[in-house]
Amino acid sequence: MRHSAIxxxxxxxxxEDMKLALILNVINPSLGGVLIKGEKGTAKSxxxxxxxxxxxxMETVKDCKFHCDPQDNNQLCGICQESLASHKQLVVQAAxxxxxxxxxxxxxxxxVGTLDIEYAIKHGEKKFEPGILAQANRNILYxxxxxxxxxxxxxxxxxxxxxxxNRVERxxxxxxxxxxxxxxxxxxxxxxxxxxxxxDRFGLSVIVSGEHDPDKRVxxxxxxxxxxxxxxxxxxxxxEEQETLAQQIIQARQLFPTVSIEDELLTLVAKIAIALExxxxxxxxxxxxxxxxxxxxxxxxxxxxxxxxxxxxxALPHRMRRRPxxxxxxxxxxxxxxxxxx
Ligand SMILES: Nc1ncnc2c1ncn2[C@@H]1O[C@H](COP(=O)(O)OP(=O)(O)OP(=O)(O)O)[C@@H](O)[C@H]1O
Numbered sequence: 001m002r003h004s005a006i007x008x009x010x011x012x013x014x015x016e017d018m019k020l021a022l023i024l025n026v027i028n029p030s031l032g033g034v035l036i037k038g039e040k041g042t043a044k045s046x047x048x049x050x051x052x053x054x055x056x057x058m059e060t061v062k063d064c065k066f067h068c069d070p071q072d073n074n075q076l077c078g079i080c081q082e083s084l085a086s087h088k089q090l091v092v093q094a095a096x097x098x099x100x101x102x103x104x105x106x107x108x109x110x111x112v113g114t115l116d117i118e119y120a121i122k123h124g125e126k127k128f129e130p131g132i133l134a135q136a137n138r139n140i141l142y143x144x145x146x147x148x149x150x151x152x153x154x155x156x157x158x159x160x161x162x163x164x165x166n167r168v169e170r171x172x173x174x175x176x177x178x179x180x181x182x183x184x185x186x187x188x189x190x191x192x193x194x195x196x197x198x199x200d201r202f203g204l205s206v207i208v209s210g211e212h213d214p215d216k217r218v219x220x221x222x223x224x225x226x227x228x229x230x231x232x233x234x235x236x237x238x239x240e241e242q243e244t245l246a247q248q249i250i251q252a253r254q255l256f257p258t259v260s261i262e263d264e265l266l267t268l269v270a271k272i273a274i275a276l277e278x279x280x281x282x283x284x285x286x287x288x289x290x291x292x293x294x295x296x297x298x299x300x301x302x303x304x305x306x307x308x309x310x311x312x313x314x315a316l317p318h319r320m321r322r323r324p325x326x327x328x329x330x331x332x333x334x335x336x337x338x339x340x341x342x
Contacts (some may be wrong), residue, residue, distance in 0.1 A: 005231045005232075005235075006049055006050055006052060006053060007046050007049075007050055007224075007227055008050060008053065008234070008235060008238040008241075008242055009047065009050035009051060009053060009054055009242065009245070010238050010241040010242050010245055011223050011227070011234070011237075011238050012043050012046060012047055012050065013043075013211065013216055013219045013220045013223065014211055014216055015042070015043055015047065015208055017206045017207075017208070017313075017314070018036055018043075018044070018047055018206050018208050019047060020297075020314075021034040021036070021204045021205075021206045021314055022034060022047060022048065022051050022184070023054070023245075023249060023297065024204065024290060024293045024294065024297065024314075025140075025182045025184070025203070025204070026051065026054065026055060026056070026097070026140075026182075026249055026253075027249055027252045027253050027256060027293050027296060027297055028253075028256055028289065028292070028293040028296075029138075029180075029182045030289065031182075031203040031204060031286070031289055031290060031293060032183070032201065032202055032203025032204070032286060033141075033182050033183035033184055033185070033201070033202050033203055033204070034184055034185075034202060034203065034204040034205065034206060034314075035146070035184075035185045035186075035187070035194070035199065035202040035204070035205040035206075035318065036048070036184070036185070036186045036187075036205075036206055036208060037186075037187055037188075037189050037205065037206070037207050037208070038186075038188065038189075038207055038208030038209055039188060039190070039208075039209060039210060040188055041210070042208045042209060042210050043208070043220075044144075044186040044208060045144050045186055048099060048140075048142050048144075048184050048186060049099060049142075051099055051140065052098065052099045053242055053246070054242065054245055054246045054249060055096055055097035055098065055099070055140070056096070056097055056246070056249065056250055056253065057094055057095070057096055057097075058094075058095055058096070058097055058138065059071065059092050059093070059094060059095070060092070060093055060094075060095045060138070061076075061080050061083075061090045061091065061092065061093075062090075062091040062092060062093040063091075063093075064077065064079065064080055065077075065079075065130045065134055065177075066080075066130070066134050066137045066177045066178055066179075067095060067137055067138050067139075068080045068090075068137075068178065069138060070090045070092045075164070075178045075180065076178070077177045077178055078176070078177070097138065097139055097140070098135075098139045098140065099139070099140045099142050099184075100132060100135045100136045100139050100140065100141055100142065100181075101142050101143075101144070102132050102136075102141055102142065102143045102153075103144075104143065104144065104145045104146075104148050104149055106132060106153065107153075108150075108152045108153055108156060109131065110131055110132060111131050111132045111133055111153055111156055111157075112131050112133055112156055112166055112168050113128055113129055113130045113131030113133065113134055113166070113168055113175075114128070114129045114131070114168075115127070115128055115129075115168050115170045115173055115174075115175050116128075116129070117170050117171050117173060120173050126173065126175055128168070128175045128177075130177075131166075133156075133160055133166040133177075133179040133181075134166070134177060134179070136179060136181040137177070137178050137179050137180060137181060138178075138180060138181070139181055139182070140181065140182045140184055141181040141182065141183050141184065142184045142185075142186075143157075143183070143184070143185045143186075144185075144186050145186070145187060145188075145191070146185030146186065146187050146194060146198070147185075147187040147188075147189070147191060147192045147193060147194040148187075148191065148192060151195075154195055154197075154198055157183070157198070157201075158197055158198060158201060160179040160181075161181075161183060161201050162201075164178060164179065164180045165177065165178055165179055166178075166179035183201065183202065185198075185202070199318055200279075200282070200318075200319065202318060203286050203289070203290070203315065204286070204290065204314040204315055205314070205317055205318040206314065207317075248297070249297075251299070252293075252296040252297045252299070253296075255296045255299065255301065256292065256293065256296040258301050259292045259295045259296050259300070259301050259302065259303065260301065260302055260303070261288065261291065261292060261302070261303040262302075262303075265291070265303055265305060265308055266288065268305065268308060268339075269284050269287050269288055269291075269308060269312075270284055272287070272308075272312060272316075272334075273287075275334045275337075276316060276320060276334060277320070278316060278319050278320060279319060282319065283315060283316055283319040286311075286315035286316075286319070287308065287311045287312050287315045287316065288311070290310075290311035290314055290315050291303045291307040291308045291310075291311040292307075294307045294310055294311060295307050305339060309339060
């Protein structure tokens, strides 16, 4: 495993929900990402950046700007489609899934990329300069302070997240490329709210807060000081734990397609969604997908009712029907009563 000077994921003290939500999205990138909300200085950005070291290897089409998946002909960019049509096969290279950062100050052009209209008129062919969404395809797209993102950029993200493609249109010329990514957002709610449409796109949400246990706070200080004093030595201390977790993630990814769930548990999820008055059906689906992923991470091929309970904590709170400007509050008593009926 290659190490860069990034604080190791496994050295983060506590914050188990945040760590688990991130891991689940690596195991199953179709979960819909995670929104991490919490006060300043609670290891939110440290955890997301640290995820990079745990990300699995993948195959991409060689030299493709969008790292197209050679095994998925339906998701190829235009260039890879042409190349496949003329050569009958694509040249493959090994790559690693990455964390791509979208700075909150990024312009719309920087995010979607730019189309050179003059070039297109002069030469009759499109010239596209890829943006952040191109880098993000098949990777993790991380937006720190996502609640402060410009409205135009939010619109672009919503479109890409819904369609799985980035479409750039300038003066009648258009360019489309695949843009499927795991969206990870962090925010401090004290600095403003997030748009409801964007909130709804997140598969999972977690709330983090600072440690209240003095011993754990001391451990946070000690680890940070040790890391800053000698990053290489610190990384070495955690290397084995990092490798074990990375391996566990790979195994869970392999196991995931074989995990099944009984109809009884589907009914339980439907009842929870009705009892909690969630909006629409996205919530039910998100709970089930999360429960399937939790089972895979635990090395099981069947979902249990405790997977459902744990999944509900991640997938429901941000989907509760609420009045404008009101936080969704999950009424656990209603959920527990339904588990009691099981
Ligand atoms: N639970 C923790 N374990 C290890 N280090 C921690 C923990 N919580 C905070 N830290 C340390 O505190 C510092 C602040 O963390 P970080 O920058 O990730 O905060 P944040 O939640 O992203 O907040 P902000 O939005 O202010 O950046 C970092 O040096 C980080 O290593």
